[in-house]
Amino acid sequence: MNKTHPQRSVHVATFDSTKSFSEERDCCQPCCACMGCTRRWVCVSAAALLVLAAIAAVVALVVVLGLPPRTPVNRFCAASNNRTGFLCDDRVTCVPASQVCNRIRNCRNGEDEQEKLCDDLPSNLPGYLVFRCSNPMYWIYADQRCNGMNDCGDCSDEMESLAACPPCGSEWWRCTPVLYEYCTCIPKRLCRDSIQDCASWSDEYICKP
Secondary structure (H helix, E strand, C coil), rough: CCCCCCCCCCCCCCCCCCHHHHHHHHHHHHHHHHHCCCCCHHHHHHHHHHHHHHHHHHHHCCCCCCCCCCHHHHHCCCCHHHCEEEEEECCCCEEHHCCCCCCCCCCCHHHCCHHHCCCCCCCCCCCHHECCCCCCEEEEEHHHHCCCCCCCCCCCCHHHHCCCCCCCCEEEEEEECCCCECCEEEEEECCCCCCCCCCCCCHHHHCCC
């Protein structure tokens, strides 16, 4: 006797590889559509990498083109002979104070001649670049203080306590008062030159060049 066995209906789950690939491929196009995607972190990582790459490109461009770095807050520096100076953007070049705003670009990028610094002298200059004479009508650059010359016109840049000038050096002859452009000392090269520089004539009879 032939037995007939009832056939079971078998439901086989089919995998639509094309659909799955397409859905996963569309997951990251665009990234903003990935919020509902189970692998949305892939999109976020890709976006972060793009941002970092852009930042690196900008930094490389600045280095290659030599663009000026961020302006230092403190531009004070010591120029030759320990004179007060102005520090350029390269943080190496130190321009003597009296060469700032002289219409000559001493810094590579011209920051010593920029308008915001030079359009209202001396008000716009940093305080360390300026020396105020005893006469409030006059001012000089800080590196002109104690240079032996009567830059203020009343010798306040050479003799007053605010100037705090050191004694005359070995190359100078001290005498007070001085008759011409000097204040308390004259260069020894002026001694015995047949011109009276000291009121006492000591530059002609005592001083030796």
